[in-house]
Amino acid sequence: MxxxxxxxxxxxxxxxxxxxxxxxxxxxxxxxxxxxxxxxxxxxxxxxxxxxxxxxxxxxxxxxxxxxxxxxxxxxxxxxxxxxxxxxxxxxxxxxxxxxxxxxxxxxxxxxxxxxxxxxxxxxxxxxxxxxxxxxxxxxxxxxGYLPRAPYVAVQKQVEHAKGMNYLGMFNPLKGKRALNTVEIAHIHHSIESNITGMQMIYGFAQSATHKDASDYFYKGGELAKGLIKEMSEVFLQNDIQIPSTAGGNITSSKIPPFSDKIMMYCVSLFCSFSLGGNSLGTAFSLRNDLPTKLTVFMKDIFEYAHEGAKIMIKHGWMEEPPQTIKH
CATH class of the missing domain: 1.20.1260.10 (Ferritin, core subunit, four-helix bundle)
Structure with a gap:
């Protein structure tokens, strides 16, 4: 060697x-x-x-x-x-x-x-x-005071084992869905927290982008993040759990771009990849079957959104190709 x-x-x-x-x-x-x-x-x-x-x-x-x-x-x-x-x-x-x-x-x-x-x-x-x-x-x-901690909850005082298929979220007309466990709460909180920052970022990008197709794309991404925040917050509310919110990170009234559309598009692409990975983990660790269903729908929307962004980047010559292999 x-x-x-x-x-x-x-x-x-x-x-x-x-x-x-x-x-x-x-x-x-x-x-x-x-x-x-x-x-x-x-x-x-x-x-x-x-x-x-x-x-x-x-x-x-x-x-x-x-x-x-x-x-x-x-x-x-x-x-x-x-x-x-x-x-x-x-x-x-x-x-x-x-x-x-x-x-x-x-x-x-x-x-x-x-x-x-x-x-x-x-x-x-x-x-x-x-x-x-x-x-x-x-x-x-x-x-x-800009970062909210995950919710504090009261937990059972003894170790329990799952009994029956109801634990997986099969609807029981008398009891309804079981309460969220702390692993599920952790992933939902993380999803809301990440998307709040992402939503603020992308709306700022939409406000300052110089190309109309990029601005429209950013605005669409902001709405996608808002929808995910709303959906996951509703899950918390149904379980009497406090919704995380932040007092920081506001967008000013400036429309003068601090960054090129190229770098903003790449940044959003990076965040989309992160979101897909995070939602995949959330799906894997959620045993109540209604949660993976919700997250899977958002994963499909995020994937399609990222693909749309790639088309815009290629159109404007903003996508740098990784090193290519040589065909012999």
Whole structure:
């Protein structure tokens, strides 16, 4: 075996995706750092930016050493600094926290598809960095009152085992559906919380997009997120559980775009992939059969929405292709 084997196909693919995501974050942080009013929030974002820049450079070196084209990713051409605020009231850290949540999942998955020691180490280090930043964001938002905790509930005092098919949610005309268990509550709360931030983000994108088809697409996504929030909130209300809400992350009246339509479309595409994965987990861990049915409908809508977005990106030349294999 050679001392330094070439990058495998999976390593090229995962590094390419990581490069796209990291350059997106770096580009958007340029705007959020400039606009930050809170010194603690600014420090969180500044620390992350300086750290990520090093890893973008490492990926570029890996590609160059293996004669793999370095992706274009996202650059200063995709951000407009010096424009009025599009988001306010803690949205920058709310957004960053959700992006870091996506990153944690991606780094773990990418680690399972890595073989070369330097690539494995890169994802291990990125995982630690991401977890630290995610915790910093969470504690900041909790301290400011922007992040609602999951509902507190009273639980049974003894261990129980499921008795009969009613546990799976078969309708009983006398008892109705069983109460939600805490695993189901956790996934529903997470879905509502994520979609609240996503809805605020995408409505802001719709307000500032320069291309009409992109603006219409963003608005449609906002309505999709709103529908999911409404549906999952209704499940909580039926079970006398408090609905999570946030006092932060409002959209301002500015219509001047801080970001290019290209990077906003990519960001929404990334969030769609995250939503599909999150809803899949929610479906897998929900044993009351009405919940997977609801989530499956939304997964179908999200998949079709993401596909529609891909068509818009291709139409405008905004979709960068991953490295292709050569046909012999």
């Amino acid at each position: 050679p001392e330094s084997p070439r990058l495998s196909s999976s390593e090229i693919g995962t590094l390419w995706m990581t490069y796209q995501q990291k350059t997106m974050i770096l580009t958007m942080l340029e705007y959020f750092i400039e606009q930050a009013d809170d010194s603690e929030a600014k420090q969180i974002m500044t620390n992350l930016r300086s750290t990520i820049q090093q890893y973008v450079g490492k990926i570029e070196s890996m590609f160059e050493q293996d004669d793999v084209p370095v992706p274009n990713g996202f650059t200063k051409d995709d951000v407009n600094t010096g424009v009025p605020k599009l988001f306010d009231n803690g949205f920058d850290i709310m957004f960053l926290r959700l992006v870091k949540e996506i990153s944690m999942g991606m780094h773990t998955l990418n680690l399972t598809m890595s073989y070369r020691p330097d690539v494995t180490l890169l994802y291990q280090e990125l995982t630690q960095i991401t977890q630290k930043c995610y915790d910093d964001c969470t504690q900041f938002l909790l301290s400011k």
